[in-house]
Amino acid sequence: MSQDVQYGTDVAAVYDSFISPAMDSRDAVERLRPHVTGARVLEIGVGTGRVALPVAAIAAELVGVDNSRPMLDEFRAKAVPANVELVEADFRRPLPLRGRFDAAYATMGSLACVRSREELVAALTHVREVLVPGGSLSMEYYATATYRPLVAQHVLTMPTPHRAGGVTTFTVTLDDADVLTMHTRIDEDDAPPVEFAEQILLIERTEVEACLAEAGFSVEHVTPAEGFQPYDWYTALNEGTQ
Numbered sequence: 424m425s426q427d428v429q430y431g432t433d434v435a436a437v438y439d440s441f442i443s444p445a446m447d448s449r450d451a452v453e454r455l456r457p458h459v460t461g462a463r464v465l466e467i468g469v470g471t472g473r474v475a476l477p478v479a480a481i482a483a484e485l486v487g488v489d490n491s492r493p494m495l496d497e498f499r500a501k502a503v504p505a506n507v508e509l510v511e512a513d514f515r516r517p518l519p520l521r522g523r524f525d526a527a528y529a530t531m532g533s534l535a536c537v538r539s540r541e542e543l544v545a546a547l548t549h550v551r552e553v554l555v556p557g558g559s560l561s562m563e564y565y566a567t568a569t570y571r572p573l574v575a576q577h578v579l580t581m582p583t584p585h586r587a588g589g590v591t592t593f594t595v596t597l598d599d600a601d602v603l604t605m606h607t608r609i610d611e612d613d614a615p616p617v618e619f620a621e622q623i624l625l626i627e628r629t630e631v632e633a634c635l636a637e638a639g640f641s642v643e644h645v646t647p648a649e650g651f652q653p654y655d656w657y658t659a660l661n662e663g664t665q
């Protein structure tokens with residue numbers, strides 16, 4: 424597997440047992456419902472299908488793109504509905520997809536898995552290019568209000584959500600290029616520790632909006648993260664006419 428793929432077999436193996444249970448998909452599905460109901464829908468960074476499965480139940484068709492074969496394999500190991508197609512592709516390059524989509528979405532900050540603002544604009548442009556004119560992009564993007572304090576704290580230890588006796592330790596750093604690295608270590612009794620790291624571009628909400636505009640979207644609505652929620656929620660429309 425390419426070194427360029429962040430989500431390897433180690434993360435994929437624990438995603439549905441440790442990460443998905445901590446992130447209820449119902450809020451995301453309710454926010455997406457007006458855009459995806461009866462629509463041809465694209466999920467960018469579809470992962471193991473945490474959100475794609477409930478969205479596919481209300482969409483006409485769902486295509487899920489991800490550059491991690493292990494994450495897609497976890498999804499494929501489930502009963503993939505007939506109206507779902509999974510495509511291994513990297514959103515930092517033009518998307519190899521047929522036809523246009525009425526709506527696209529990226530949950531849990533998938534589109535933040537980039538190294539620079541330029542790479543984010545390129546990724547957003549690739550998504551816009553496969554949307555119909557006026558088509559919507561909904562996305563969760565890492566909230567600086569939540570993550571900057573974590574950078575300052577550097578190490579955070581907490582009980583693993585929904586795993587009695589488990590302890591999760593996050594070690595968070597931010598480099599000069601605004602790339603945040605979050606190393607996660609999960610310890611449970613009688614089991615070897617599980618460790619993995621993610622890297623995302625941490626930029627202010629106004630900068631995310633500027634990247635969306637540069638990629639050809641008009642930003643319709645932003646719902647800032649509340650309390651310690653990890654993500655802001657953006658809704659934007661493809662301004663293009665074809």
Ligand SMILES: C[S@@+](CC[C@H](N)C(=O)[O-])C[C@H]1O[C@@H](n2cnc3c(N)ncnc32)[C@H](O)[C@@H]1O
Nearest residue numbers: 430468470473489490491513514530531533536
């Ligand atoms: C935090 S997971 C979110 C998965 C899913 N959207 C969810 O909400 O459960 C981020 C996903 O984005 C994918 N991803 C990261 N960089 C990517 C890229 N450059 N191209 C395509 N997918 C990417 C990862 O492989 C991973 O499956």
